[in-house]
Amino acid sequence: MKPKVALYWCASCGGCEEAVVDLAEAILDVVNRVDIVFWPVAMDFKREDVEALQDGEIVASFINGGIRLSEHVEMVELLRRKSQLVFAFGACACFGGIPGLANASMRDELLNYVYSEAPTVENPENIRPVPDYKLDGVKLDVPEFLESCKPLDEVIDVDYYIPGCPPSVGVIVDALNALLEGNLPPKGSVLASQKSVCHDCRLNTTKPEKILLKSFKRVWEAKPDPDKCLLAQGFLCLGPVTRGGCGALCINGNMPCTGCFGPLDGIVDYGAKALSFIASIIDSTDEEEIEKILEKIPDPLGLFYRYSLPKSLLDGIRR
Ligand code: SF4
Ligand code: SF4
Ligand code: SF4
Numbered sequence: 001m002k003p004k005v006a007l008y009w010c011a012s013c014g015g016c017e018e019a020v021v022d023l024a025e026a027i028l029d030v031v032n033r034v035d036i037v038f039w040p041v042a043m044d045f046k047r048e049d050v051e052a053l054q055d056g057e058i059v060a061s062f063i064n065g066g067i068r069l070s071e072h073v074e075m076v077e078l079l080r081r082k083s084q085l086v087f088a089f090g091a092c093a094c095f096g097g098i099p100g101l102a103n104a105s106m107r108d109e110l111l112n113y114v115y116s117e118a119p120t121v122e123n124p125e126n127i128r129p130v131p132d133y134k135l136d137g138v139k140l141d142v143p144e145f146l147e148s149c150k151p152l153d154e155v156i157d158v159d160y161y162i163p164g165c166p167p168s169v170g171v172i173v174d175a176l177n178a179l180l181e182g183n184l185p186p187k188g189s190v191l192a193s194q195k196s197v198c199h200d201c202r203l204n205t206t207k208p209e210k211i212l213l214k215s216f217k218r219v220w221e222a223k224p225d226p227d228k229c230l231l232a233q234g235f236l237c238l239g240p241v242t243r244g245g246c247g248a249l250c251i252n253g254n255m256p257c258t259g260c261f262g263p264l265d266g267i268v269d270y271g272a273k274a275l276s277f278i279a280s281i282i283d284s285t286d287e288e289e290i291e292k293i294l295e296k297i298p299d300p301l302g303l304f305y306r307y308s309l310p311k312s313l314l315d316g317i318r319r
Contacts, residue, residue, distance in 0.1 A: 010093070061086050150310055171245050246260075269308075
């Protein structure tokens, strides 16, 4: 009997599903070794198919996306019940991710904008989605839009975390092998490197021992020298504070790391860590000069909390 696995998406862009397809020929090996019993984005399974399984019959569920709808809560609770192991797959499931940036606005602000105020919207009757709706005598259940976007482990118990936006092929293959060979680390582990992105970066040898900067550059302002540490050139690379495991993919493409693998072990708030790191390399003690330097970071929330706002201390305060 092959082990049964399930894949599910919540508030997701679909990139995590693409990452599974990116396994290319390795996906054939995966399909041969497991029995996929639920993967709604790729195969015609229904919720009833999952409900019909015994509790714990699925060996592992890989769940991507943040939790933003009542339907997400229902589905992940169902999958939790039916699964021996649950893997938070991708930055959105691990930390709230890109859809979690919407937590910078209140629920009503989001609904007002999307259904009334956006320049492309015409909605004179101010129609909004409602959970119960009747159409031609048929009752429709529309999932409810929740107060905020949550990471998966704030809704159900999570056994393992596979970070990345999306997870890179290497970490997915390693996680699957560890699962199938019974080689998983202790519950709660993040299945990626224990060292920072810099450790895997081909430019690490060009990174000075101490970096001090008088200004920051954004990628559209100058062409990075591909053979020199991007941070040392003034590009805001978050590799030093980000968990490795991706093989420094972005830097190989001459782009700075934006932090999608999240924090290293022991860091409670990724954004605060990244912010304090960047503050520590500003080469000035003059308040006016520091303000000028910081003008080059016009969207600190979007930079430091791009993938982790719902997991942050800031979000805890908000709620
Ligand atoms: S982690 Fe990234 S790729 Fe995956 S669903 Fe979220 S935004 Fe998309
Ligand atoms: S380019 Fe970024 S990831 Fe690479 S060594 Fe420099 S700071 Fe680290
Ligand atoms: S370099 Fe940074 S942003 Fe790029 S894939 Fe790796 S962890 Fe993610």
